[in-house]
Amino acid sequence: MIIYGKQVFMHYLSKAPEKIEEIYLAKDLDKQTFKDINKIGKKITKLDFIKAQAMAKGGNHQGFLAKVSEYELANIKDFKNMQKIVILHELSDVGNIGSITRSAYALGFDGIIHSGNNVNLEAVMRASAGALLEMKFTQTKDILSLINEFKQIGFNFYAANHSENAKEHNKIAFAPKSALIMGSEGKGLSAKIIRACDLEVKITMKNNFDSLNVSNAFAILGDRIMNE
16 A cells, blocks of 8 residues: 555554555655654655656655555454444545544544445545544444444434434434444435434534535534533
8 A cells, every 4th residue: 555645654653653555755855754654664766757647646645655565454343342433434535524424533532433335445545634544444234234243232322413303413412332324425314214313413503504515524423422
């Protein structure tokens, strides 16, 4: 897996240098930064701008690139021992998934489950600024079975949905074992999923505005869950 960009590169360097396999630099560094990179003992290759751009597939690499070991999905069984999880149902935008991962890590969520088609974890790692490295993350194809199974071990499920039946997020006492489900950017959550949940939750909007980006909505709801 190729990572690039100074922030995610430095995150790997400080938190998981053993996962770095090879380093690629496309800029001159100050002595201290180069010393910090060199001391982990991995091969360093200097790249020109064109080669670096090709490796980053046109992305903003800032002169820092690395080949790292593949990210390993967590075992779904690990999530049963958690307290606070978020489920992303059919989200496809890796930018949003990465942003949610970053917020979930910052807020103290225990793990993230992506429901639906597999996502590009390399892109999510970059979009999360390396936060994915610290998070338990896994994927499932059958969200309804997962809800049923996790309910049996004490989880309460909250569907993010701006409807008349939804309760305002700041008026809910969230359960100790809480799972927040965020729907896709376009379709949201199906009626079946909403019915399977314990409660619908919404963010009260003002100024006649009724929509938030899914990653922004998660940050607001997630903060309430963790800090009510």
